[in-house]
Amino acid sequence: MELSLNLDKIQSDNVSKYAKTILDKQNPYKNFKIENYKYAQLHRDIKSEILQRDIDISELLKVSKNISTFSSNTVDLASNLNQWKYKNDDSFFRVSSLLKRDTSSINLDLIDYKNLFLDISQINNNIHFLKSSKNEINLIIMNTKSKDEYPKSIFFDISNNSNLNVIHFNISNFKSLLYFESNLQDNSHLNFVSFQSDNIHTRNEFYASLNLDCNFDLFGLNINNYGVNDNYSFIQHLKPSSSSREIFKSIVEKGAITNFQGKIYVDSIAQKTDGYQMSRSLLLDDISKANNKPELEIYADDVKCSHGSTVSKLDEDQIYYFKSRGIDSEMAKKILKKAFIAEIIESIKDDNLRDYSNKIIESLLT
Amino acid sequence: MLEIKNLHVSIEEKKIIKGLNLSINKGEVHALMGPNGSGKSTLSYVLSGKDKYEINDGTIEYNEKNLLELDVDDRANEGLFLAFQYPMEIPGVQTSFFLKTAINSKRKYLGQSEMDALEFAKLMKSKAEELNINTEMLKRDLNVNYSGGEKKKQEILQMSMLSPKMAILDETDSGLDIDALRIVSEGVNKLRSKEKSFLVITHYQRLLNYIKPDFVHIIADGRIVKSGDYSLALELEEKGYEEISKSA
Amino acid sequence: MAATEQTIKQINTLGDTDYKYGFSTELDEIRPPKGLNEDIIKFISTQKDEPEWMLDWRLNAFKVFNKLPKPEWAKLNIPEIDYQDCYYYSIPKSLKDKPKSLDEIDPEIIKTYEKLGIPLKEQKMLSGIAVDAVFDSVSVATTYKKQLSDLGIVFCSISEAVKTHPDLVKKYLGSVIPVSDHSFAALNSAVFTDGSFIYIPKGVRCPVELSTYFRINAMNTGQFERTLIIADKDSYVSYLEGCTAPMRDENQLHAANVELVALDNAEIKYSTVQNWYPGDKEGKGGIYNFVTKRGACRGKNSKISWTQVETGSAITWKYPSCILQGDNSKGEFYSVAITNNMQQADTGTKMIHIGKNTSSKIISKGISAGKANNTYRGLVNILSKAKNARNFTQCDSLLIGNKCGAHTVPYIESSNSDSMVEHEATTSKINEDQLFYCQQRGLNSEDAVGLIVNGFCKEVLQHLPMEFAVEAQKLVAISLEGSVG
Numbered sequence A: 001m002e003l004s005l006n007l008d009k010i011q012s013d014n015v016s017k018y019a020k021t022i023l024d025k026q027n028p029y030k031n032f033k034i035e036n037y038k039y040a041q042l043h044r045d046i047k048s049e050i051l052q053r054d055i056d057i058s059e060l061l062k063v064s065k066n067i068s069t070f071s072s073n074t075v076d077l078a079s080n081l082n083q084w085k086y087k088n089d090d091s092f093f094r095v096s097s098l099l100k101r102d103t104s105s106i107n108l109d110l111i112d113y114k115n116l117f118l119d120i121s122q123i124n125n126n127i128h129f130l131k132s133s134k135n136e137i138n139l140i141i142m143n144t145k146s147k148d149e150y151p152k153s154i155f156f157d158i159s160n161n162s163n164l165n166v167i168h169f170n171i172s173n174f175k176s177l178l179y180f181e182s183n184l185q186d187n188s189h190l191n192f193v194s195f196q197s198d199n200i201h202t203r204n205e206f207y208a209s210l211n212l213d214c215n216f217d218l219f220g221l222n223i224n225n226y227g228v229n230d231n232y233s234f235i236q237h238l239k240p241s242s243s244s245r246e247i248f249k250s251i252v253e254k255g256a257i258t259n260f261q262g263k264i265y266v267d268s269i270a271q272k273t274d275g276y277q278m279s280r281s282l283l284l285d286d287i288s289k290a291n292n293k294p295e296l297e298i299y300a301d302d303v304k305c306s307h308g309s310t311v312s313k314l315d316e317d318q319i320y321y322f323k324s325r326g327i328d329s330e331m332a333k334k335i336l337k338k339a340f341i342a343e344i345i346e347s348i349k350d351d352n353l354r355d356y357s358n359k360i361i362e363s364l365l366t
Numbered sequence B: 001m002l003e004i005k006n007l008h009v010s011i012e013e014k015k016i017i018k019g020l021n022l023s024i025n026k027g028e029v030h031a032l033m034g035p036n037g038s039g040k041s042t043l044s045y046v047l048s049g050k051d052k053y054e055i056n057d058g059t060i061e062y063n064e065k066n067l068l069e070l071d072v073d074d075r076a077n078e079g080l081f082l083a084f085q086y087p088m089e090i091p092g093v094q095t096s097f098f099l100k101t102a103i104n105s106k107r108k109y110l111g112q113s114e115m116d117a118l119e120f121a122k123l124m125k126s127k128a129e130e131l132n133i134n135t136e137m138l139k140r141d142l143n144v145n146y147s148g149g150e151k152k153k154q155e156i157l158q159m160s161m162l163s164p165k166m167a168i169l170d171e172t173d174s175g176l177d178i179d180a181l182r183i184v185s186e187g188v189n190k191l192r193s194k195e196k197s198f199l200v201i202t203h204y205q206r207l208l209n210y211i212k213p214d215f216v217h218i219i220a221d222g223r224i225v226k227s228g229d230y231s232l233a234l235e236l237e238e239k240g241y242e243e244i245s246k247s248a
Numbered sequence C: 001m002a003a004t005e006q007t008i009k010q011i012n013t014l015g016d017t018d019y020k021y022g023f024s025t026e027l028d029e030i031r032p033p034k035g036l037n038e039d040i041i042k043f044i045s046t047q048k049d050e051p052e053w054m055l056d057w058r059l060n061a062f063k064v065f066n067k068l069p070k071p072e073w074a075k076l077n078i079p080e081i082d083y084q085d086c087y088y089y090s091i092p093k094s095l096k097d098k099p100k101s102l103d104e105i106d107p108e109i110i111k112t113y114e115k116l117g118i119p120l121k122e123q124k125m126l127s128g129i130a131v132d133a134v135f136d137s138v139s140v141a142t143t144y145k146k147q148l149s150d151l152g153i154v155f156c157s158i159s160e161a162v163k164t165h166p167d168l169v170k171k172y173l174g175s176v177i178p179v180s181d182h183s184f185a186a187l188n189s190a191v192f193t194d195g196s197f198i199y200i201p202k203g204v205r206c207p208v209e210l211s212t213y214f215r216i217n218a219m220n221t222g223q224f225e226r227t228l229i230i231a232d233k234d235s236y237v238s239y240l241e242g243c244t245a246p247m248r249d250e251n252q253l254h255a256a257n258v259e260l261v262a263l264d265n266a267e268i269k270y271s272t273v274q275n276w277y278p279g280d281k282e283g284k285g286g287i288y289n290f291v292t293k294r295g296a297c298r299g300k301n302s303k304i305s306w307t308q309v310e311t312g313s314a315i316t317w318k319y320p321s322c323i324l325q326g327d328n329s330k331g332e333f334y335s336v337a338i339t340n341n342m343q344q345a346d347t348g349t350k351m352i353h354i355g356k357n358t359s360s361k362i363i364s365k366g367i368s369a370g371k372a373n374n375t376y377r378g379l380v381n382i383l384s385k386a387k388n389a390r391n392f393t394q395c396d397s398l399l400i401g402n403k404c405g406a407h408t409v410p411y412i413e414s415s416n417s418d419s420m421v422e423h424e425a426t427t428s429k430i431n432e433d434q435l436f437y438c439q440q441r442g443l444n445s446e447d448a449v450g451l452i453v454n455g456f457c458k459e460v461l462q463h464l465p466m467e468f469a470v471e472a473q474k475l476v477a478i479s480l481e482g483s484v485g
């Protein structure tokens, strides 16, 4: 099956001139040289049939309200592309999904429930979430069994002084192409955790725009994937005193390719920005591959920005230590893998959801 | 219990142990003393089965088994314990979880059922108290941000919980203050029995005031150059390695 | 805060005349007409009295050049370069008939080098450094020749080597940087004028530092340096180069290719202090420095170490790299890049791990002031057969003022599970506490900043040969003078 996107299918009547240039010039399916898609391999031909498992969500539904059949109105989000500070590399995913699909808007403040559950593979539209209260909400986004050929976009508008926690489960998908865009207004917080496992071909784009005194945490976990697992992030600090923290962890084996490309952009007026970015990969065999491209683009002087990246295998000396205490190497490796990813699971604040995530991940770790 | 004959070991083509003989019987405590770089840690690693060490010659028999044929974890489960000179830090793994996994691995190996959570908690608490270890510390990641002394105590805690037949202590005394040294030694002394043997590796005679050995061996350049009883340690303290080695 | 503001003000008041190497020398020159075509290439080749194979090689490179687009990856604003509006060859008339000894060199040229602090007269020379000086398109003088040749070391201009050591040149030229690598590499291969050639025979440790001093003098002239260094088995050489150019309003092109080859157990240490004219405060003039430097660790246990201090040029585009082919080979890259006013730099390295147990280390310090943009761009690639490869990368950026930019673009690719790659990067401003401390001890803010920036760069500067280290420290302070230091 060839994983390429047939552009002709996108209705062309409503295409703005701007969108058209993006589709022509920035189309990663046509132009391999686009930097943001450097490692993406969108054309990869996947031959092997891979066993896909069912994820039990009954337990999750017990602790959350399913909003997959919500009522919503349609919004037009095509216009606010200009706010982004990237040059020449506008998101192809965003544009093509907005052309292909309508966008439904959900006001999260209208739903009086702490944990919300949404299966985006059940919904054909792009989705736009609004949050303007201080209510504690954990939004669980699940992508089950998606075979969608087209990118889908999910937008978060987080107003002044409000906050949101998002947990994204992207598990056992044949193909999933997602664009996440977060707009954080002054003094708002977004905590985003993305679990990716058992997938054959995924690409997630995380775009976030931060204003005054915001706080954006993004955690990603990739394990047990088969084909290409590709994460791209672009975080722009536009106003002073915001912080962003990004931690991606991958365990790569069985011929999988994991890619992380992320940029922190700091505008010249965004003094006192605190930006942190870390990508770590465990590379467990020589047929697999880990690529990292963590970028900083900084125009303000009074900032603290750093990034780090490591690729290695499990530490032999640690395994030896386990064995010297009678723990066999298989068990030792499993414990060390869990230890490697613990930080990501720990970042979930809600006890129920953390326990659930823990269980899922435990069952996926081989 | 342990019988080492004509052991030759090299690492990266560098010969480190050059014909070492050592025999330890049940219930005996042996001290191994020697200058830096003489091969003490190397010996302890070889006994525990760390890879990358090449055994060029010799045999090691442990409890009537050929030790060299066993994998690291099997050796451990057969009751061989090494308290490391430099204990490993393992971020992300809680100390208490690690202890529990180790204990249950051994029980599984011996065909016993898993220890239940309550029993384990009790055991850990009592052993930790004996060693004056704050149980709060056991909730932290294994050896991460532990002080040098805390790491060493942690090794002894593991030893007392796993209750080995043959324990090797590699410079457990270094990095301990005098109080910790006394507590650690008491921990070791409590384990002493007719069934258990010890190989205590140390630089200093000081430790041997607390853990009285039955035999003392001096190692130099990968070979045991002199053996004797406790008085040899005192003699060493007085004369230093160089002179003792010369007279050997 | 106040101290930084004061510093920034000083940057802004930095005059245009502070480039101390900005004088030019009046000389009669031989120059073919402007423009880039086969005739010019033939002219260069004839002037240099080259054998036919060399001319064929150049003409082939020119064909390749015509087919290649210019490289686009850098975060640089490079104005369209009109290759036809440039002279490709310039030689002072007095050098046309190559002087046989230093006494025959035009005294004006000798004076130029003296002004630069590079004495060519051997008796006056710094002890322990053999110098090859390149003036516009030709090599002026190579010192210490006799002493070196007694050891079997060849240290001469590349033009000379084409004639005297054709086998070595044929074998290695273009073997590390293929002509078709990118368009600047192809351009250089077509029109290269001069540069150094070094061969260190088996088992020889070169007893002196070998050094080349590059000077662009003529107006509107591109300089196309070509350097080839071969360290045969078990040999060692340390090489250093310095560069300056006069102040001119128009931009000048410098497109160099430097190839290093290290065979079994050989070590090459290559140091650069680049201080080409950076242009004035408004960004007028200055050198476009498009440099391709690459070393191949072909033999087992070989080592190549790059150290660079890049303070000059309007645009710097430069990635000294190592191809780690031999088992156990090592690559190192130590870099300080300072940009001020309108300068732009996109510099870094590539470490390609091919052999087993190969290791690489990258330490990069970028400092950006004024309206400058400074980018670290680097690739670490561990191929799947590079068992046990190791890389450690540290890149730190310092910003002075909020009109400049500091960017970090590392590419980290690993396909071998027994390898370990570690990358760390930070961006920060000058430490106010340190600044305050220094000022409290009586240093003025300029000296204080110079001191702190030098501290920031220390890890790199300490890898320079002694004689250069002091010079480089001063340069670090001067390039930020009134700007930073």
Ligand SMILES: Nc1ncnc2c1ncn2[C@@H]1O[C@H](COP(=O)(O)OP(=O)(O)O)[C@@H](O)[C@H]1O
Binding pocket: B011, B012, B014, B016, B034, B035, B036, B037, B038, B039, B040, B041, B042, B043
């Ligand atoms: N991995 C290794 N590779 C090479 N040499 C080693 C290695 N480990 C230990 N050695 C060398 O082996 C010798 C003995 O070391 P060790 O057993 O640690 O001595 P001790 O514990 O008695 O101080 C020393 O010379 C040491 O440098």
Ligand SMILES: [Mg+2]
Binding pocket: B040, B041, B042, B085, B170, B171
């Ligand atoms: Mg030791």
